Amino acid sequence: MFKKILALTLTVLMLATLCVSFASCGGNKGSFEPVAKEDLKIGFIFLHDENSTYDKNFIDAANRAKEALGLRDDQVILRTNIPETAACYNTAKELAEAGCNIVFADSFGHEQFMLQAAQEFPNVRFCHATGTMAHTENLDNFSNAFASIYEGRYLAGIAAGLKLNEMIAAGKITADQAVIGYVGAWSYAEVISGFTSFFLGARSVCPSATMKVQFTGSWYDLALEKEAAETLINTEHCVLISQHADSMGAPTACETAGVPNVSYNGSTAAVGPNTFIISSAIDWTPYFKYIIDCAIKGDKIDTDWTGTIQTGSVILSEINETAAAAGTAAKIAEVKTKLLNGETKVFDTATFKKDGNALTTYKADVDTDDKFTPDTEAISGGYFHESEYRSAPYFDIQIDGITWLNSAY
Amino acid sequence: MNETKKKVSEPLLQISKRDAMPWWKSYLVRAAAILLALLISGIITAALTKANIFVLYKTMFVNTLAVVKKNKLVFSVTKLWTILQEVAILLCVALALTPAFRMHFWNIGAEGQVLMGAFGCAAVLITLTGKVPVPVLVLLMIVASIVGGALWGVIPAIFKAFFGTNETLFTLMMNYVAAQLISFSILHFGWGASKGMNYTGVINLLGANKRVGWFPSIFGQQYLMNILIVAVLTVLLYVYLKYSKHGYEISVVGESENTARYIGVNVKKVIIRTMILSGALCGISGLVLVAGTDHSLSTGTAGGRGFTAIMVTWLAHFNPAYMALTSFLIVFVERGTKELSTAYAQISDNLADVLVGIVLFCIIGCEFFINYRVRVHLPKNRKEGKAE
Numbered sequence: 001m002f003k004k005i006l007a008l009t010l011t012v013l014m015l016a017t018l019c020v021s022f023a024s025c026g027g028n029k030g031s032f033e034p035v036a037k038e039d040l041k042i043g044f045i046f047l048h049d050e051n052s053t054y055d056k057n058f059i060d061a062a063n064r065a066k067e068a069l070g071l072r073d074d075q076v077i078l079r080t081n082i083p084e085t086a087a088c089y090n091t092a093k094e095l096a097e098a099g100c101n102i103v104f105a106d107s108f109g110h111e112q113f114m115l116q117a118a119q120e121f122p123n124v125r126f127c128h129a130t131g132t133m134a135h136t137e138n139l140d141n142f143s144n145a146f147a148s149i150y151e152g153r154y155l156a157g158i159a160a161g162l163k164l165n166e167m168i169a170a171g172k173i174t175a176d177q178a179v180i181g182y183v184g185a186w187s188y189a190e191v192i193s194g195f196t197s198f199f200l201g202a203r204s205v206c207p208s209a210t211m212k213v214q215f216t217g218s219w220y221d222l223a224l225e226k227e228a229a230e231t232l233i234n235t236e237h238c239v240l241i242s243q244h245a246d247s248m249g250a251p252t253a254c255e256t257a258g259v260p261n262v263s264y265n266g267s268t269a270a271v272g273p274n275t276f277i278i279s280s281a282i283d284w285t286p287y288f289k290y291i292i293d294c295a296i297k298g299d300k301i302d303t304d305w306t307g308t309i310q311t312g313s314v315i316l317s318e319i320n321e322t323a324a325a326a327g328t329a330a331k332i333a334e335v336k337t338k339l340l341n342g343e344t345k346v347f348d349t350a351t352f353k354k355d356g357n358a359l360t361t362y363k364a365d366v367d368t369d370d371k372f373t374p375d376t377e378a379i380s381g382g383y384f385h386e387s388e389y390r391s392a393p394y395f396d397i398q399i400d401g402i403t404w405l406n407s408a409y
Numbered sequence: 410m411n412e413t414k415k416k417v418s419e420p421l422l423q424i425s426k427r428d429a430m431p432w433w434k435s436y437l438v439r440a441a442a443i444l445l446a447l448l449i450s451g452i453i454t455a456a457l458t459k460a461n462i463f464v465l466y467k468t469m470f471v472n473t474l475a476v477v478k479k480n481k482l483v484f485s486v487t488k489l490w491t492i493l494q495e496v497a498i499l500l501c502v503a504l505a506l507t508p509a510f511r512m513h514f515w516n517i518g519a520e521g522q523v524l525m526g527a528f529g530c531a532a533v534l535i536t537l538t539g540k541v542p543v544p545v546l547v548l549l550m551i552v553a554s555i556v557g558g559a560l561w562g563v564i565p566a567i568f569k570a571f572f573g574t575n576e577t578l579f580t581l582m583m584n585y586v587a588a589q590l591i592s593f594s595i596l597h598f599g600w601g602a603s604k605g606m607n608y609t610g611v612i613n614l615l616g617a618n619k620r621v622g623w624f625p626s627i628f629g630q631q632y633l634m635n636i637l638i639v640a641v642l643t644v645l646l647y648v649y650l651k652y653s654k655h656g657y658e659i660s661v662v663g664e665s666e667n668t669a670r671y672i673g674v675n676v677k678k679v680i681i682r683t684m685i686l687s688g689a690l691c692g693i694s695g696l697v698l699v700a701g702t703d704h705s706l707s708t709g710t711a712g713g714r715g716f717t718a719i720m721v722t723w724l725a726h727f728n729p730a731y732m733a734l735t736s737f738l739i740v741f742v743e744r745g746t747k748e749l750s751t752a753y754a755q756i757s758d759n760l761a762d763v764l765v766g767i768v769l770f771c772i773i774g775c776e777f778f779i780n781y782r783v784r785v786h787l788p789k790n791r792k793e794g795k796a797e
Binding site: 039049051074077078079080081083084085086090093094097098099108109111112113115116132137186188368372 | 476477478479480483485486487488491599602603606608610611614615702703704705707709710712750751757758
């Protein structure tokens with residue numbers, strides 16, 4: 001009996017202590033005083049850790065920015081494996097409480113939890129990559145960022161097209177066998193915009209190219225991505241693979257099957273020394289430097305920031321000469337110049353059709369609402385204006401020449 | 410010859426059932442198990458990080474409740490409340506499992522029952538916010554959560570009571586059905602945060618209905634309400650199991666269905682009634698998760714708590730009062746090892762999981778030494794015996 005009384009007393013005592021209240025943060029409209037560099041503190045929230053190519057890309061950039069700006073270890077806090085639940089909100093609050101001037105999160109599903117924290121800490125800046133809500137919410141301390149990665153994908157597509165041409169010229173495949181396989185994570189705009197720009201890049205040099213897309217329904221699943229790539233190679237007779245999912249699954253499957261691979265998020269030459277051609281990636285270092293700089297100066301961070309080739313945000317990895325076609329570097333340099341001077345547009349409406357017709361008008365869902373209402377005319381001047389009305393991609397047209405083998409929502 | 414044979418047949422380890430150990434002694438064994446677990450984890454971590462083992466312990470214990478601010482460790486209010494609310498939800502799910510486990514009904518379906526509670530709550534929040542007065546909305550949220558959880562609990566119970574189906578497999582399968590149902594509903598009804606996402610995003614975060622249907626902050630603490638709800642449930646369930654006729658019937662059915670029948674207990678009724686209770690409590694956990702913590706719904710909302718809770722209730726010998734302690738222990742170890750992985754780049758989150766595993770292994774393992782006596786006969790003695 002005694003131990004039961006003891007246990008009960010302990011429970012009651014514990015619960016009683018819980019009832020002690022603490023004051024919480026909150027209050028007025030945000031104001032940003034300049035911060036001395038040695039007092040600055042920035043916290044990062046990552047969905048996974050370095051095993052995911054997506055998160056590794058952010059983590060590496062955070063470390064590069066830290067080094068470039070000469071920040072100390074204790075000024076940069078990295079929190080990995082934070083799921084898209086209240087755990088993100090709690091972590092953001094912890095970081096704010098630890099004195100961070102900036103809290104950054106890297107995954108789409110983190111956005112609303114960041115927004116929730118931003119409402120409660122008006123003097124801390126909350127920055128979120130890939131999100132869509134900052135430009136309509138207009139909170140002083142909440143901002144989105146992305147990059148015009150479709151331009152990088154287009155350039156990587158050039159490398160893929162040249163490789164296909166090389167295979168056709170060598171008699172390995174006929175022109176109509178130039179089928180690209182693509183492993184996508186989910187069937188929404190970010191992925192669709194990515195593979196369409198990649199495909200248009202490939203088709204601009206190899207006109208007979210077509211593409212088949214297999215979705216995995218996960219951003220990070222090694223087994224599923226590997227399996228999807230194997231299906232594309234063995235069953236669908238794809239002769240070149242690219243992917244937009246974050247594990248080493250597809251590059252590994254390509255290396256095993258000896259099929260060329262155009263990668264994403266950075267070089268995967270380590271697992272594909274004979275098949276890796278090139279990779280496009282977003283380099284977040286310029287953005288991280290920018291937001292840290294804003295905090296030091298006390299400036300407002302751009303509500304909806306889009307990195308480009310010019311800002312150094314859209315980059316290509318080194319070309320693997322073992323796998324790439326001859327002349328890849330020169331051709332990419334040529335097209336890159338045309339992209340930079342505006343001569344070439346990635347989503348030029350003269351280069352793609354939907355159901356046999358060229359598009360002259362398309363309403364995209366740029367402003368987030370419950371019903372996903374298309375609200376903004378995105379085609380004008382002969383091209384689709386991607387990442388111009390909002391940093392995060394909104395191109396979601398299923399164009400001719402690309403076959404969806406499944407869909408994953 | 411005979412003598413030698415007799416000596417050889419004496420085993421190296423002799424295991425025999427113990428008489429009941431005095432309670433203080435059993436607690437000493439458990440405390441020793443925790444210390445042993447910490448020692449093993451400490452050695453492994455120290456070997457990997459090349460750090461001083463005491464610095465590691467300090468990191469694990471202090472950083473769990475503190476943040477570094479201007480090179481000083483400062484007590485973190487957020488961390489404390491985050492831990493307490495994690496404890497509360499895990500405890501709530503463990504409470505839900507307890508009546509079923511006491512009845513020896515192996516309900517492995519808490520994950521699904523919590524999800525259904527969360528689903529009920531989120532569905533009401535999404536579809537009815539702004540259309541009905543707030544008190545009605547809150548009432549409907551509560552009802553929908555309880556009904557959702559109870560429904561998922563009672564279906565396997567009915568099959569068990571009337572057709573003798575295996576409740577372990579049945580409840581396990583219901584988890585997957587619940588997850589798929591949520592995925593389907595979010596996509597089919599367009600509840601997703603973005604087109605094509607099977608995740609609702611934070612419900613009522615912005616606009617005219619900002620934070621409608623969310624549990625209110627008490628004394629400025631938004632998680633206090635969760636904790637109070639679970640505290641009340643803990644006391645109620647303790648009394649129900651310990652002092653009510655229902656509680657007694659549950660124990661009897663658990664010990665022996667035949668005895669229960671013999672003394673006139675309606676076994677079918679008890680099974681169904683108890684699983685409605687178990688499911689309803691899971692439903693309340695779902696309500697607390699959606700209205701109090703996450704304010705969103707996805708297939709991952711329950712987050713494995715339905716399975717971790719099995720461990721919580723088992724470690725506490727199905728006693729609600731001890732469960733508060735065991736859930737605190739598990740949450741604290743999880744958070745502590747996570748802090749280690751944040752502080753030391755050499756350790757990944759996966760090692761944190763390994764450390765949690767070591768701690769649980771030691772705690773569960775020590776129950777063996779509480780229930781059994783082990784005598785060791787050293788080989789040296791045996792050799793001597795042979796020489797004689």
